Amino acid sequence: MKKKIQLTLNGKITTLEVPSHRLLLDLLRDEIGLTGTKEGCGTGDCGACTVFLNGKPVNSCLVLSGELDGTDIVTIEGLKIGPELHPIQKAFIQDGGAQCGYCTPGMLMMSKALLDENPNPTEEEIRFALSGNLCRCTGYAKIIQAVQDAAAELRSKNV
Amino acid sequence: MSELTVVGKPVTRVDVNEKITGQAIYGYDLVLPNMLYGKVLFSPKAHAKIKRINTVKAKQYPGVVAVVTGEDAPWTHGESIKDKPFLAQEKVRYIGEPVAAVATEDEDMAETAVKLIEVEYEDLPVYTDPEEACKPGRGAIHENFDKYRKVEFIVGSHLPNIAEHFKLRTGDVEIGFKESDLILEERYFVPIIQHAAMEPHSAHAQFDKESGRLTIWVANDAPFRALHEITEALNMPKEKIRFINPLQGGGFGSKGGLKVEPIAVALAFHTSGRPVRVKFNREETFISTLTRHEAVVYCKSGVKKDGTLMAREMTIYWGAGAYAEKSPTVCIRGSLPAPGPYRIPHVKVDGYAVYTNKPVAGSYRGYGIPQGAWACEQQMDELAKRLGMDPVEIRMKNIFVEGDVSYWSERLHAVGLKETLIKATAAIEWGKKTQPTKFGTKIGKGFACIQKPTRSPTTSNAGVLVNSRGEVTVLAGTVEIGQGCNTILSQVAAEELKVPMDKVFMHPLDTDAIPYDASTTSSRSTYHMGNAVRRAAIHARQQIAEAASPMLEANVQDLDFAHGKVFLKDQPQMALPIGEVVRRKLGTNGVVRGDGSYTYEIGKDLDLETGHSDHASAFYMYATQAAEVMVDEESGRVRLLRMSAAHDVGKAINPLNCVAQIEGGLAMGIGSALHEEMVVDNTGKVRNPSFLDYHLVTSLDVPKMIPIIVECPEPEGPYGAKGLGEPGLAPTPAAIGNAVADALGVRVYDLPLKPENVYWAIQNKKKKDAA
Numbered sequence: 063m064k065k066k067i068q069l070t071l072n073g074k075i076t077t078l079e080v081p082s083h084r085l086l087l088d089l090l091r092d093e094i095g096l097t098g099t100k101e102g103c104g105t106g107d108c109g110a111c112t113v114f115l116n117g118k119p120v121n122s123c124l125v126l127s128g129e130l131d132g133t134d135i136v137t138i139e140g141l142k143i144g145p146e147l148h149p150i151q152k153a154f155i156q157d158g159g160a161q162c163g164y165c166t167p168g169m170l171m172m173s174k175a176l177l178d179e180n181p182n183p184t185e186e187e188i189r190f191a192l193s194g195n196l197c198r199c200t201g202y203a204k205i206i207q208a209v210q211d212a213a214a215e216l217r218s219k220n221v
Numbered sequence: 222m223s224e225l226t227v228v229g230k231p232v233t234r235v236d237v238n239e240k241i242t243g244q245a246i247y248g249y250d251l252v253l254p255n256m257l258y259g260k261v262l263f264s265p266k267a268h269a270k271i272k273r274i275n276t277v278k279a280k281q282y283p284g285v286v287a288v289v290t291g292e293d294a295p296w297t298h299g300e301s302i303k304d305k306p307f308l309a310q311e312k313v314r315y316i317g318e319p320v321a322a323v324a325t326e327d328e329d330m331a332e333t334a335v336k337l338i339e340v341e342y343e344d345l346p347v348y349t350d351p352e353e354a355c356k357p358g359r360g361a362i363h364e365n366f367d368k369y370r371k372v373e374f375i376v377g378s379h380l381p382n383i384a385e386h387f388k389l390r391t392g393d394v395e396i397g398f399k400e401s402d403l404i405l406e407e408r409y410f411v412p413i414i415q416h417a418a419m420e421p422h423s424a425h426a427q428f429d430k431e432s433g434r435l436t437i438w439v440a441n442d443a444p445f446r447a448l449h450e451i452t453e454a455l456n457m458p459k460e461k462i463r464f465i466n467p468l469q470g471g472g473f474g475s476k477g478g479l480k481v482e483p484i485a486v487a488l489a490f491h492t493s494g495r496p497v498r499v500k501f502n503r504e505e506t507f508i509s510t511l512t513r514h515e516a517v518v519y520c521k522s523g524v525k526k527d528g529t530l531m532a533r534e535m536t537i538y539w540g541a542g543a544y545a546e547k548s549p550t551v552c553i554r555g556s557l558p559a560p561g562p563y564r565i566p567h568v569k570v571d572g573y574a575v576y577t578n579k580p581v582a583g584s585y586r587g588y589g590i591p592q593g594a595w596a597c598e599q600q601m602d603e604l605a606k607r608l609g610m611d612p613v614e615i616r617m618k619n620i621f622v623e624g625d626v627s628y629w630s631e632r633l634h635a636v637g638l639k640e641t642l643i644k645a646t647a648a649i650e651w652g653k654k655t656q657p658t659k660f661g662t663k664i665g666k667g668f669a670c671i672q673k674p675t676r677s678p679t680t681s682n683a684g685v686l687v688n689s690r691g692e693v694t695v696l697a698g699t700v701e702i703g704q705g706c707n708t709i710l711s712q713v714a715a716e717e718l719k720v721p722m723d724k725v726f727m728h729p730l731d732t733d734a735i736p737y738d739a740s741t742t743s744s745r746s747t748y749h750m751g752n753a754v755r756r757a758a759i760h761a762r763q764q765i766a767e768a769a770s771p772m773l774e775a776n777v778q779d780l781d782f783a784h785g786k787v788f789l790k791d792q793p794q795m796a797l798p799i800g801e802v803v804r805r806k807l808g809t810n811g812v813v814r815g816d817g818s819y820t821y822e823i824g825k826d827l828d829l830e831t832g833h834s835d836h837a838s839a840f841y842m843y844a845t846q847a848a849e850v851m852v853d854e855e856s857g858r859v860r861l862l863r864m865s866a867a868h869d870v871g872k873a874i875n876p877l878n879c880v881a882q883i884e885g886g887l888a889m890g891i892g893s894a895l896h897e898e899m900v901v902d903n904t905g906k907v908r909n910p911s912f913l914d915y916h917l918v919t920s921l922d923v924p925k926m927i928p929i930i931v932e933c934p935e936p937e938g939p940y941g942a943k944g945l946g947e948p949g950l951a952p953t954p955a956a957i958g959n960a961v962a963d964a965l966g967v968r969v970y971d972l973p974l975k976p977e978n979v980y981w982a983i984q985n986k987k988k989k990d991a992a
Contacts, residue, residue: 098243
């Protein structure tokens with residue numbers, strides 16, 4: 063059954079008519095064409111499809127479209143600050159945080175969620191925050207480094 | 222030429238911007254106009270005759286455009302043995318084998334329609350243990366094995382279910398054992414694991430009846446080989462088939478050969494020209510694409526009191542799964558160096574690739590080296606222990622050094638192994654005991670060494686285009702799977718043409734536009750394609766120099782290149798931008814094209830009776846990794862405290878990328894050492910086909926990693942470079958296994974080193990000691 067929903071997607075009010083059972087992940091990728099959000103498992107185990115739902119990170123493969131009316135969604139396509147890359151994105155470039163890049167959008171979103179809550183995380187806190195985001199290429203070292211660098215950069219800006 | 226400007230520098234990845242913004246389009250993301258959605262019906266039986274398939278209900282379901290079964294696709298494929306049908310024919314050989322497929326107008330319909338296909342099976346005996354499946358009297362999984370088309374190096378066996386038998390014969394092991402003071406014989410086991418690239422498998426195909434053109438969009442790591450396999454299977458003109466490679470979200474060996482492609486192709490012949498997309502979800506990727514070979518390894522070694530290795534005899538059963546895939550070459554290239562990087566006068570190896578009714582095994586980063594090393598490198602430590610020697614000492618005594626002749630008759634050069642051993646062990650303070658801080662735990666250290674060959678002989682071709690704006694486009698068939706080849710190859714082109722990195726672009730991969738390359742496998746790309754791109758860039762540079770010569774009124778040999786310009790060596794102010802040279806010579810739209818090719822020719826082919834060859838590999842990669850672990854004696858839980866990984870890369874074209882490869886490989890190796898295993902029960906069913914139950918390494922599992930680059934230049938390699946991609950995980954399990962044994966005084970023979978395996982090893986030792 064199709065349902066009419068209105069949501070804010072990357073800052074823009076969007077009206078859609080979608081089957082209620084459609085996953086947010088599929089809604090983004092197949093209906094809207096935002097393929098930056100990646101599908102790694104479809105069962106909430108890998109974190110590649112992480113997006114912000116009302117300011118909190120969620121696995122978009124575990125959210126049904128029927129629940130989305132009136133929500134605020136931010137995807138990787140909305141991570142930039144205006145035309146500027148987000149400091150987390152810059153840190154991933156500088157430190158080599160991406161290899162194949164498939165887990166990268168989810169990693170970036172989860173990293174942002176961490177830094178929003180905790181601007182000065184320890185290495186252990188970063189490891190813990192990212193433990194639901196699987197990466198098969200990097201061994202995580204450069205990703206952790208990038209989050210640390212981004213945190214420092216963000217703190218220096220806020221001062 | 223002047224000194225290196227870009228090569229050897231930690232250049233930022235050229236493909237990173239699109240990846241951090243979500244703009245990168247992977248195979249899984251690709252949407253084509255008017256596309257149909259494919260869905261596959263997989264076999265629920267591990268071994269059964271197909272008695273009947275009824276597609277009537279599925280065909281009548283609304284939105285269904287095509288339904289295909291093995292009858293509609295009477296073709297087989299396989300890299301060395303053509304044993305694998307596009308869709309099951311007459312029988313199924315594993316749970317997860319594609320049996321039928323539908324193409325529908327939308328994805329929801331496909332899910333429903335495929336379930337309407339009815340298949341009637343008649344059960345056959347199921348073989349899940351490779352050691353059992355090849356015992357005399359066992360039924361054949363492939364009744365028509367003898368009739369399959371095969372490559373010439375396949376060696377059969379009188380035993381059942383053998384896809385390949387590799388033999389290595391050097392000296393006489395019986396004499397070697399007689400001359401030994403200590404003989405040790407053990408059995409080791411390595412379970413099935415999976416690549417688990419973060420992007421699941423998918424393929425798109427379109428067939429245009431009018432032109433007879435078949436186009437396949439797929440993130441395949443060897444598009445030219447895939448093209449060749451499809452050509453051979455369909456008996457179509459090669460020129461009619463085109464592979465377009467979207468970006469690939471990791472592969473590690475899983476995305477070569479043909480996986481989803483045959484299903485997409487079979488459907489595309491029945492959709493009146495409309496493209497079809499077939500995506501596997503994660504569970505389907507687990508059960509129906511590819512795995513790493515499980516291996517049973519028997520290893521027997523004879524050694525003198527002073528540690529000198531006298532003889533080594535190994536029998537390895539490689540569990541191939543239901544189809545041969547790359548098993549024959551994994552069996553050959555994994556069994557050949559399995560006795561380890563040591564001088565051993567008497568060696569005998571028998572490697573058997575054995576068919577089972579399990580998911581198909583094939584190429585996996587490391588290509589058979591980790592399995593051999595798990596056995597051989599642990600046995601080196603056991604020998605040392607019983608001789609009262611330090612594990613470093615016994616290896617130093619036997620290890621390959623420059624100029625040694627290997628036990629397969631090859632004179633070795635550019636052997637950086639010793640340096641990797643010294644540096645890796647030093648990095649974890651070898652010899653210094655760490656006291657456990659937690660009650661009930663023990664701390665130990667261990668390491669392991671490996672040598673890895675590359676696929677040989679192979680060819681890479683490349684083109685380098687220079688336009689009138691001085692921009693350089695590289696045409697190379699190497700697939701960017703995350704390993705960083707686009708950056709490395711751009712660096713090579715930039716170096717030879719002396720242009721800044723931001724002027725170099727990689728042409729998208731399309732077999733219609735790109736010259737032939739063998740494959741993006743076997744850690745071969747930096748060496749082979751690096752050489753080809755280098756030659757192509759030099760060819761382009763020569764043409765530019767010749768064109769510039771009259772413009773600058775100078776001889777070609779008096780010209781040099783720097784900062785995107787060509788100039789007179791002794792009058793650098795007499796200069797022209799290279800783009801300007803192209804423009805004056807060929808006009809604004811003119812392009813200079815350089816071509817380059819590199820082929821490594823082996824000497825004598827591998828002798829099928831002895832396994833000997835004087836040039837078995839274009840180059841060898843050497844590595845040592847060392848681990849410090851803390852083991853909980855009560856639970857058997859292993860915690861990694863730190864790990865070093867020293868890799869001989871020949872020359873680090875990009876040190877940042879080398880470290881990235883080492884760390885990534887090491888993490889993968891840690892997973893395979895500590896918890897990864899694809900559990901297949903004795904009915905052939907995979908019990909853990911999800912990331913919830915199949916434990917990949919997470920950010921919490923990775924210890925402090927100490928990557929170490931060793932450079933022992935390979936004279937034939939570009940700037941001295943070898944390869945690096947695969948060895949990162951090869952010594953890891955054995956290094957950790959040795960550390961666990963050092964901590965506990967108990968050896969664990971079966972991977973992974975999960976708590977229960979370690980626990981039972983401790984209990985068994987206690988029982989043995991009590992008795």
